[in-house]
């Protein structure tokens with residue numbers, strides 16, 4: 001008896017569902033004009049039907065909560081969602097790698113004054129930017145200088161003022177009291193930009209010891225001779241200035257700290273992202289990659305809520321792309337042992353930010 005009732009109930013249920021489905025199909029068929037169908041109060045655009053559930057939920061969250069006046073087209077919507085996913089993955093990789101004890105010391109016991117010196121502040125827009133030299137940071141500093149109001153456009157900022165923190169209205173986080181530092185770290189939008197760690201070192205070497213477009217004689221006159229004296233195999237051959245292989249030997253030396261102290265803040269151009277920005281302690285909202293700057297720069301502006309106020313300067317085509325032959329070329333004269341040592345020092349930077357181990361250099 002009991003079973004028969006259940007069966008009957010199931011039959012009614014199936015019939016009921018069939019009715020709903022057929023109703024839905026006729027409604028859809030009657031909408032050939034492409035303007036979408038109306039179901040109760042929810043209007044569904046035809047393009048949106050192709051979206052996954054999470055994408056659709058994201059759309060609702062974005063359009064309802066974040067910016068009620070913002071009307072995204074389905075195309076920008078898909079881009080935004082993909083970017084959100086990519087950046088979420090970057091943050092998650094960072095978090096899990098920070099917890100991985102087998103990668104050595106990625107953590108700072110305290111956020112030191114040295115790290116706070118690397119972070120620039122926009123109080124007006126509640127933004128913190130950690131500087132990672134050789135990764136296109138000058139342009140970001142210009143963006144923040146304009147935001148803070150010292151200059152009205154990026155083109156107006158004289159080159160010598162960009163790095164002059166008495167004149168550019170871009171304070172360092174270290175200039176605030178402890179309580180103010182903590183409050184800003186907890187509540188502001190925080191970002192940094194990284195790139196392949198070995199390409200960054202090549203860029204630092206070229207920019208500081210080969211060409212040096214700025215007037216910075218201390219790299220060639222005070223730093224290079226000290227490295228050559230300590231690390232060049234044939235010390236009698238002092239010709240040619242600092243070679244890349246000398247530079248790599250210094251960087252990969254487990255006792256590099258001794259010279260670092262002597263070189264002062266100039267080391268910011270070649271020490272690790274871990275040392276510069278404390279990424280395991282500071283919860284950065286966005287980690288930009290130089291290699292995808294064309295997409296990451298607008299994403300950062302949007303996430304920081306400043307996309308209507310400034311834009312990132314035009315990026316010359318091709319400069320952000322990772323160039324393996326360049327890396328091979330520079331490392332071709334470096335011994336395998338020294339490359340290994342260098343990698344050991346920078347392994348944290350590779351792993352935290354998802355850069356592939358350059359295995360082509362090891363054999």
Ligand SMILES: *[C@@H]1O[C@H](CO)[C@@H](O)[C@H](O)[C@H]1NC(C)=O
Pocket residue numbers: 075076079
């Ligand atoms: C979406 O991304 C693609 C590829 O990055 C790009 O070509 C397209 O212009 C983007 N669309 C919008 C509306 O931003």
Ligand SMILES: *[C@@H]1O[C@H](CO)[C@@H](O)[C@H](O)[C@H]1NC(C)=O
Pocket residue numbers: 096097100101102103351
């Ligand atoms: C930790 O790092 C090591 C060395 O890179 C790796 O082999 C291991 O899979 C990592 N563990 C986790 C849990 O990520």
Ligand SMILES: *[C@@H]1O[C@H](CO)[C@@H](O)[C@H](O)[C@H]1NC(C)=O
Pocket residue numbers: 105106107108109110274275
């Ligand atoms: C490494 O460990 C020491 C001692 O615990 C600590 O003082 C230091 O901040 C750590 N982090 C780095 C990046 O050196």
Ligand SMILES: *[C@@H]1O[C@H](CO)[C@@H](O)[C@H](O)[C@H]1NC(C)=O
Pocket residue numbers: 318323325326329
């Ligand atoms: C890669 O680097 C090499 C050596 O510096 C250079 O000749 C080449 O043009 C670069 N390739 C690209 C695509 O930029």
